[in-house]
Amino acid sequence: MKILNRRSTREAKFWTRIKEDGTVKCNLCHRRCIIKPGKYGVCGVRINIDGKLYTLVYGLLTAVNVDPIEKKPLMHFYPGSSVLSISTTGCNFFCQFCQNWTISQLRHDEIYGQYATPEEVVRWALNYGADG
Known part of the structure; x- marks a missing residue:
């Protein structure tokens, strides 16, 4: 996936997988976004790729x-x-x-x-x- 090849894309911190389908919960802010695979958090810069949460803006x-x-x-x-x-x-x-x-x-x-x-x-x- 092209997005994973960017220098600013890194596996995020502060998240947990909550469902077998790969849905994750982001714990970085008060919103505690529930993010399905292929979707973004409210902030627009955290994405769930295949059941792992990534930040798109590291550095x-x-x-x-x-x-x-x-x-x-x-x-x-x-x-x-x-x-x-x-x-x-x-x-x-x-x-x-x-x-x-x-x-x-x-x-x-x-x-x-x-x-x-x-x-x-x-x-x-x-x-x-x-x-x-």
């Missing part, structure tokens, strides 16, 4: 930014610091006024981004002097 970053912590929902965490933020496509919420709608709500056939390993992300944070 596939749609945004990378260094910002003041005050710009984030963690603003009281470490005032005056900077933080490296990364994101992928896919979200399990459908907020009416989402500022990231154009990337968070892309569906599986629209996914794009720059692939990065965890080590590369850490290197970026260090190079840009991010505190977190």
